[in-house]
Amino acid sequence: MLTGLRSWSFYLGLAPLTVVFSLIGIAILPLPRTLRYAVITRWSIVTIWWLRVSCGLGYAVEGRENIPAAPGVIVCKHQSAWETITLQLIFPRQCQVLKRELLRVPFFGWGLASLNPIAIDRKAGARALKTVLARGVERIRDGWWVLLFPEGTRVPAGTRGRYTSTGAALAIEAGCPLVPVAHNAGVFWARNAVTKHPGTIRVVIGPPIETAGKSAKAVIREAEEWIEATCARLPLQPDA
Secondary structure (H helix, E strand, O other): OHHHHHHHHHHHHHHHHHHHHHHHHHHOOOOOHHHHHHHHHHHHHHHHHHHHHHHOEEEEEEOHHHOOOOOOEEEEOOOOOHHHHHHHHHOOOEEEEEEHHHHHOOOHHHHHHHHOOEEEOHHHOHHHHHHHHHHHHHHHHOOOEEEEOOOOOOOOOOOOOOOOOHHHHHHHHHOOOEEEEEEOHHHHOOOOOOOOOOEEEEEEEOOOEOOOOOOHHHHHHHHHHHHHHHHHOOOOOOOO
16 A cells, blocks of 8 residues: 555656656757756656655666776666666666657657657668667767667566567677666566555676677677576565
8 A cells, every 4th residue: 555655656746857857858959969968867867766765666786897988789678667767877878779659758758859869660670770770870989878678668577578689780880899787677667557666676787798790699699698697586576
């Protein structure tokens, strides 16, 4: 009962915060990307703070030393909306590869547009891949990290989706390493669930995977094996 009430209080605080930042995001669209990013990511900072205050849900990070100094490609386990927000607080400035429909969501999508995403039509197949490669290489050379969720959609904690090799192909094209990220956010903030369980989400950043001389399939296979093996040792219960 208490957990449910705390979860609703989180959303009651999140709603006006999102509206305000969405309107700010629209107003600052003419500004440079770096400035827009600095402003709009304040929404992420406040949201994660409010999540801890309202729901008692925090996080701990292992492996920060594995983040290279130069930008590269991040491939992350996808279980929740939580990681799409919090990775902005863990890694340097970044852009996400996402489905373009998200930019049409009232308020949320408007603010999202200010975060420099690479929006694609997932039904476009090869054309979508070309978009990710072209814009992703451009972003990395401009000093931005690129974040992808290779499973494409959120999967329940303890399960595995089908990994695509787009992120690996981008890392090879850009000549940069690929950094795998594992976590158990879905245990505490499940897909399409209102309830946010108190506790500590564990995030593990893996050693960078070098891509030179490797195929995209080999690189993403290496990332998948590390991510899934690491997720398997993380708690699957909120009170574990």
